[in-house]
Amino acid sequence: MRRSILFGGLLVGILPLVIAASAADTLLIKNGTIVTVTGPILKGGDLLIENGTIAKIGKSIQAPAGAKVIDASGKFVYPGLVAVMTAVGVTGYPGAGNDTDEVGVSTPHMDPYDAINPEDDCIEVTRVGGVTTVQTISGSASVLNGKSIVMHLAGDLAEDMVCKRYAAQIINLAAREQGKYPSTIPGVVALLKDKFNQTKDYVTKKKKQENGAGNTKGQDVGRGTSQPFKRNLELEALVPVLAGKVPVIFITYDEVTVRKAIEIIKEYKLQGVIQARDGVFKYHMGAALAAHGVMFAFDPGGWGPGNRNVRNLPVPAAISVAHGLSEEAAIKAMTINPAKILGIDDRVGSLEEGKVANVVIWSGSPVQLRSRVDTVIIKGEPVPLTSLQTRLYDKYSKLVKERIEKKKSGK
Amino acid sequence: MLKKLLVLLAGVMVLCTGTQAQDLALKGATILTITNGTIENGTIVIQRGKITALGQDVEIPAGVKVIDVTGRFVLPGIIDSHSHIALSDTNEATDPVTPQIWMREGLEPDSPQILTTLGGGVTTVKTMHGSANVIGGVNVTIKLKHNRPVEELIVPDVRQQLKMALGENPKRLYGTKGRTPSTRMGSAYVARKAFIEAQEYKARWDKYEKDKAGGKKDLTPPKKDLKMETLKMVLEKKLSIDCHTYRADEIVWIIEFCKEFDLDLIQLSHCVDGYKVADVMAEAGVFHGGWIDWWGYKEEAYDGCPYGFRIMYDAGVKIVINSDSPDEGRYLWRNAAKVLKYNNIPENEVLKMITLNAAESLELGDRIGSLEVGKDGDVAVFEKHPLDSTTKCLLTIIEGEIFFDYAKHSITAHGGSR
Numbered sequence: 001m002r003r004s005i006l007f008g009g010l011l012v013g014i015l016p017l018v019i020a021a022s023a024a025d026t027l028l029i030k031n032g033t034i035v036t037v038t039g040p041i042l043k044g045g046d047l048l049i050e051n052g053t054i055a056k057i058g059k060s061i062q063a064p065a066g067a068k069v070i071d072a073s074g075k076f077v078y079p080g081l082v083a084v085m086t087a088v089g090v091t092g093y094p095g096a097g098n099d100t101d102e103v104g105v106s107t108p109h110m111d112p113y114d115a116i117n118p119e120d121d122c123i124e125v126t127r128v129g130g131v132t133t134v135q136t137i138s139g140s141a142s143v144l145n146g147k148s149i150v151m152h153l154a155g156d157l158a159e160d161m162v163c164k165r166y167a168a169q170i171i172n173l174a175a176r177e178q179g180k181y182p183s184t185i186p187g188v189v190a191l192l193k194d195k196f197n198q199t200k201d202y203v204t205k206k207k208k209q210e211n212g213a214g215n216t217k218g219q220d221v222g223r224g225t226s227q228p229f230k231r232n233l234e235l236e237a238l239v240p241v242l243a244g245k246v247p248v249i250f251i252t253y254d255e256v257t258v259r260k261a262i263e264i265i266k267e268y269k270l271q272g273v274i275q276a277r278d279g280v281f282k283y284h285m286g287a288a289l290a291a292h293g294v295m296f297a298f299d300p301g302g303w304g305p306g307n308r309n310v311r312n313l314p315v316p317a318a319i320s321v322a323h324g325l326s327e328e329a330a331i332k333a334m335t336i337n338p339a340k341i342l343g344i345d346d347r348v349g350s351l352e353e354g355k356v357a358n359v360v361i362w363s364g365s366p367v368q369l370r371s372r373v374d375t376v377i378i379k380g381e382p383v384p385l386t387s388l389q390t391r392l393y394d395k396y397s398k399l400v401k402e403r404i405e406k407k408k409s410g411k
Numbered sequence: 412m413l414k415k416l417l418v419l420l421a422g423v424m425v426l427c428t429g430t431q432a433q434d435l436a437l438k439g440a441t442i443l444t445i446t447n448g449t450i451e452n453g454t455i456v457i458q459r460g461k462i463t464a465l466g467q468d469v470e471i472p473a474g475v476k477v478i479d480v481t482g483r484f485v486l487p488g489i490i491d492s493h494s495h496i497a498l499s500d501t502n503e504a505t506d507p508v509t510p511q512i513w514m515r516e517g518l519e520p521d522s523p524q525i526l527t528t529l530g531g532g533v534t535t536v537k538t539m540h541g542s543a544n545v546i547g548g549v550n551v552t553i554k555l556k557h558n559r560p561v562e563e564l565i566v567p568d569v570r571q572q573l574k575m576a577l578g579e580n581p582k583r584l585y586g587t588k589g590r591t592p593s594t595r596m597g598s599a600y601v602a603r604k605a606f607i608e609a610q611e612y613k614a615r616w617d618k619y620e621k622d623k624a625g626g627k628k629d630l631t632p633p634k635k636d637l638k639m640e641t642l643k644m645v646l647e648k649k650l651s652i653d654c655h656t657y658r659a660d661e662i663v664w665i666i667e668f669c670k671e672f673d674l675d676l677i678q679l680s681h682c683v684d685g686y687k688v689a690d691v692m693a694e695a696g697v698f699h700g701g702w703i704d705w706w707g708y709k710e711e712a713y714d715g716c717p718y719g720f721r722i723m724y725d726a727g728v729k730i731v732i733n734s735d736s737p738d739e740g741r742y743l744w745r746n747a748a749k750v751l752k753y754n755n756i757p758e759n760e761v762l763k764m765i766t767l768n769a770a771e772s773l774e775l776g777d778r779i780g781s782l783e784v785g786k787d788g789d790v791a792v793f794e795k796h797p798l799d800s801t802t803k804c805l806l807t808i809i810e811g812e813i814f815f816d817y818a819k820h821s822i823t824a825h826g827g828s829r
Contacts, residue, residue, distance in 0.1 A: 094710045121707070283825035308707040318745065318800035323825065327801070369800040370751035389706070393718035396687045400722050403690050 025380045026050050028063045032072025032361065037079055037335050038350040047077060049357040052380030056353060070375060070382075072361050078331070079351050080132025080358035080378065081366065082338040085249070085275055085299045086310045088126050088134045089116040089151060089158075101139030102146070105177060106195055108169055108237040110138040110146030116158035122308050124387035127153040129311025130366060130373045132358040133163060133339075133348050137170045140251055143188050144195060145170040147237065148249075150342050152358060154378035163356075167342050168247045168273065169237070173257040189260055196268055199238040247271035247341070252280055273341055275299060286320025290329050297338035298330070314366045321367050330367050356380075434458045435811045436471045437792065439481030445759065445767050445781040455485060457788030460810035465782055480792050483805060486762065487782050488534025488789035490769035491740040492700050493653070493680045493733035495539060496524040497564075502541035503548060507585055507592060508605045510573060510641035512548030514540055518561050523823075524737050525557045529815035530824035531741025532791030532804040535566065535770075535779055539680075542576035542655040543584050545592060545601045549573050549641060549650060552773050554789070554809050570774055572677060573645055575602065576655035577665060579711050599664065606672045609642030616643065651675040651774070653700070657711035659684040666695045678772045681735065683712050686719025689726035698772040699723055700731040703749045717753040724756050731772050732764045744797045751798065758798060 027049040034045035034057060046061040047054060063069050090099045090112050099115035116136070126134065132153055138146030147166045155161035173188055182188045209229045240246040248270050250261035258274060265272030276285070289296045298320075300313040317330040339349025347356045357380040364371035376383050435457045442453040442465060454469040455462060464470075471477055495501055499517035503509045518538070528536065534555055540548035550572050553564040577598055586593025592601050615633040622630055644650045654665045656679050669676040678698040679685060683706070685692055685699045692699060706715025723730055732747055734740040743765045750761045763780075770780025779787050788811040795802035807815035815824065 091707070094707065094713060125706075284822070309704060312704070314800075315742075315745065321801040322794075322803040323821075367801055369745055369748040370798060372752055388714075389716045389718060392714055392716045393686075393722070396689075396716075396719070397722045397725075400687070400689045400726055404726065407690070 025052060026064055026067040027070060028061060028067045029070045029072050029077055032075050032077040034077045034351060036351040037332060038352060049380045052357055054351060054353055054355050054357050057351060075374060076362045076364060078360050078362060078366060079335045079349055080360050081130050081313055081334045082349055083131050083134045083300055083310045083313050084297050084338045084341060086134040086136055088122045088310055089120050089136050091122055091308060092117055092120050101141040105142050106144040106234060107142050107146050108144040109233040112136045112138045113149045113158060113165060118156055118158060118161060121388040123153050125389060126310045127376055127383055128373060128385050128387050130360045131310055131313055132378050134310060135167055135342055140170060140172050141175060143172060143175045143191055145172060150344055152378050154383050164344055166246055168249045169241045170249050172251040173260050174253045185256060195238060196242060199235045199242055202232060202235040203239055242268060244269060244271055247273050249273045249275055251275045251277060253277050254280060283319055283323040287324030290325055295337055296333055297341055298333045314369060318367045318369055327365060327367055433811050434475040436475045436477045437480045437485055438477060439479055440483045440485040442782060443484060443486040443762065445487055445762060446783055455782060457811035460788055462782060462784050462786050462788050464784060484793040484796050486791050486797055487766045487780055488791050489532045489743050489765050490780060491533055491536040491733050491743060492678060492731050492769045492772045493539055493735045494536035494740050495737040496528055496536060496740060497522040498538055502543040504543035504584060507544045507581055507601050508546045509544050509548055510546050511637035512540060514538060514548050515551040515565055518564060520561055520564050521558050525555050526820060526824045528740040529555050529807045530804060532744060532807055533740050534789040534807060534809050536740060537773055540574040542580040545576060545581050545598045546605055547574035547576060550653060555814060556809055557814055570651050572651045572653040574653055577661040578657045579709060602668065605642060609639050609646055612636065612639040613643045613646050645674055648675050651677045653678040653680055655680045657681055657683045659687040662688050663691055666691060683715045686716060686722040689723040689728050693727040698729045698731050700733045700772060703732060703746050720750055721754040721756060729768050730764050731769045745800055748798045748800050
C-alpha cells in the first residue's frame with residue numbers, strides 16, 4: 001500500500017485504507033526476554049511496534065488504543081535473523097522453476113530481482129524458521145555470477161519485498177570450466193583481472209566520450225566527432241564494484257581461494273567479503289575469528305542441499321558455540337553482523353527504536369536447534385506460521401488417521 | 412626356530428588384546444541408558460569389550476582404568492544406518508543390477524572420514540552402495556575402529572543388507588544413456604526380472620544340492636553366477652534389503668514387491684514421503700531411515716516435511732535418523748534436536764532415533780543402541796545433554812577402547828584454525 005503513494009492520482013482514494021491498515025499494525029509484545037543484540041538484554045520487557053517500525057522498547061509500556069497485544073511470557077524476543085547467501089525467491093520448483101546460475105563464466109549483470117517469485121515455497125519455509133531478511137544471489141557456478149538483492153520475506157510483489165538492490169556482486173574463485181577457459185584457478189584469477197581492467201578502460205572511455213559529447217563543437221579527443229556511447233551491460237555492472245560502492249562476496253573453498261580473494265581485494269581496493277564454504281568452515285573458526293576481531297556472519301549455504309534450508313542458519317552458530325564462541329557473538333553473527341555486511345544495519349539486525357519491525361519470538365535461544373518459533377513479525381505485521389510443509393502435515397496427518405480408523409472399525 | 416617364532420607371535424597377540432580390549436570405567440556422569448531411564452551421578456564399567464555394570468552404586472573392579480566424567484553425559488554410541496564413509500567407491504554405476512558388488516571390498520579403515528564421524532559420537536555405521544542402480548551392492552555394517560584391519564571393523568554375525576534404489580536416480584542415470592530403466596515402470600521391471608531369474612537360479616541349485624544329498628551320481632553343478640548368488644541369499648533371507656525411496660507410491664510399491672517375493676525389507680532410506688503412508692509402513696514393520704528437514708533439492712524430494720515425524724511416530728513407524736553422507740554422520744545428534752523443533756515427541760524417543768532404533772534397523776538391537784549390562788561397551792561422552800545443540804562429543808569409546816578424544820583429535824577431526 002505504501003507503494004500507492006507513487007501514484008499521485010490514487011493517493012486520495014487510498015489514504016483511508018492506509019490509515020486503517022496502520023492502526024491494525026500497532027502491536028505490543030509484552031513481558032518477554034528481549035534480546036536487543038546491540039544493547040542489553042531486557043528481561044520482562046515490552047516492545048511496541050507502530051507503522052511497521054519498532055516504536056519503543058522498555059518496561060510496562062501501555063498498549064495504545066486498538067493495539068494487538070502478544071504475550072511473550074517465558075519467551076525470547078529476537079530480531080529476525082538475516083541470511084547472507086541464499087537463493088530464496090529464485091530456487092522455485094526443481095527443474096524449470098529454478099532461475100539461478102545463468103550460462104556463462106562472466107554474468108555480473110544478472111539481477112535476481114528480475115526473477116523473484118514471491119510465491120516460491122522457500123519464502124514461507126524460511127520465514128517460519130525465524131529468518132526474516134535474506135540476501136538472494138543470482139547463482140554461484142560462474143566466476144562473476146551477478147548482483148544480489150536483499151529482501152524482507154513478506155510481500156505479494158518483488159518490489160514490496162526488496163530491502164536493497166545490488167547489495168553485492170558474487171564471485172566464485174573456484175568456478176573452473178571443464179575443457180575450456182578458465183579451467184584452473186590461475187585462469188579464474190586472470191579472467192577476473194581482465195574483466196576488472198576492461199571495466200577501468202570502459203570507465204575511462206565513457207568519461208572521455210561524455211566529455212566529448214559535452215563539447216559544443218562535437219570534438220572528441222583523438223576523433224573528430226562524438227558518437228552515441230555503446231553500452232556494455234556486463235562491464236557496467238562492475239563499475240560500482242571497482243568504485244568501492246558495491247561489495248564483492250568471494251566464494252572460497254580452501255586456503256588458496258581465500259588468499260587469492262584477499263590479494264584481489266587489496267589490488268583493486270574492493271569492499272571485500274569472504275564466504276567460507278565447507279572446506280574453509282571449521283568448528284573452531286568462529287571462536288578464532290572473534291578472537292582476532294574479524295567481522296563475520298553465519299551463512300546457511302552448505303547446511304542442507306539446494307539452499308532451501310536457509311532456516312538452518314543456526315546450525316553453524318550452534319557448532320561454533322560448542323567450540324568456543326560466545327552465544328552473544330553467535331547471535332550477532334546471525335543478526336547485526338550480516339546486516340552490517342549487507343549495508344542494511346541502519347534498518348535491521350537488532351531491536352532498536354526506529355528500526356524495521358522484523359521481530360521473532362522464540363521458545364529459547366536460536367542457537368538451540370530445538371527452539372521453536374512462536375511468532376514472526378515482518379515489517380510490523382505478523383505473518384502466518386504456515387508453509388508448504390505445515391499444509392502437507394495438515395493434509396496427511398488427517399488422511400493417515402482416517403485410514404487407520406477405517407481399518408480398525410472394519411475389523 | 413619355528414617354535415620360537417610362534418611363542419613370540421603369541422606374545423605379541425596377547426599384548427595386542429591387552430591394549431585393545433581395555434577395561435574401563437566412567438564415573439560421575441549422567442547416564443542416558445535409552446532403555447532404562449537416566450542415571451544421575453552414575454558409573455558404567457566396560458570389561459572385555461562389554462558393559463559389565465552400570466548404576467549409581469557400582470563397585471569398580473580392581474585393575475579397571477577409571478575416567479572421571481563428572482557432570483558429563485554418557486549415552487550409547489550413536490549409530491548411522493545410512494552412511495557413505497570409508498569407501499574407495501560408492502556406485503558401480505555401469506549396470507542397473509549389480510548385487511555382485513560388496514561394499515566390504517572397498518572399505519578404507521584409515522579414512523579420515525572415520526575420525527570425523529567418531530567426533531560426532533558415532534560408533535557404528537552401515538556404509539552403503541549409492542543409489543545409481545535399482546539393485547546396487549551389499550552394504551557393510553562396521554564399527555569405527557579407525558586404522559584397524561578391515562576384519563576388525565566389520566561387525567560379525569549379523570545379516571548384511573542389499574541396497575536397492577527406486578525413483579529419479581536410476582531412471583536418470585540409465586535413461587540418459589538410452590537404457591532401461593528410464594521410467595519408474597522400467598525400474599519395476601528390472602527388479603522383478605532380476606528376482607525371477609534368481610528364483611530360477613535358486614531352484615536349479617536347490618535341485619542340485621538335493622540330488623547330491625540324495626546320493627545321485629554324475630551330477631553337474633549349475634553354473635555359478637555372482638549376481639545370482641547374492642540375490643539367492645536375499646531369497647534365502649541371509650541378506651535383507653534397504654531400499655532408497657522418495658515418493659509415497661515407491662514406498663508402497665517396494666513393500667508390495669518384497670511381499671510378492673518374500674524378501675526381508677528392513678529399512679526405507681530417505682523415505683521422504685514416508686509420513687504420507689505411515690500406516691502402510693507401520694503395518695509392514697519397516698524402518699524409516701531418513702533426514703529430519705531435507706527437502707526440495709529435487710522433484711521427488713519436494714514434499715519433504717519435518718512435521719511428518721509426528722505422523723509416523725503416532726502411526727507406530729520406527730524412525731531412524733541417518734546421514735546418507737560421507738560427512739554428515741557427525742551431525743546426527745544435532746539433527747535429533749531438530750526433531751523437537753517440529754514435533755511433540757518425547758526426548759527419549761528422539762534419542763532412540765539415533766541409537767536403539769538404528770541398532771534395530773541393523774538387527775543389532777541386542778548388542779548396541781542402549782546402555783545395558785551385556786551389551787557392547789560402545790559409548791559416547793558428551794559435554795552437556797546431547798539434545799543441547801551447543802554441546803560437543805568429548806570421548807567416543809568402542810568396546811571399551813577410546814577412538815576419539817576431543818583433547819587429542821579435535822583439530823584433526825573438526826578442522827583447526829590458528
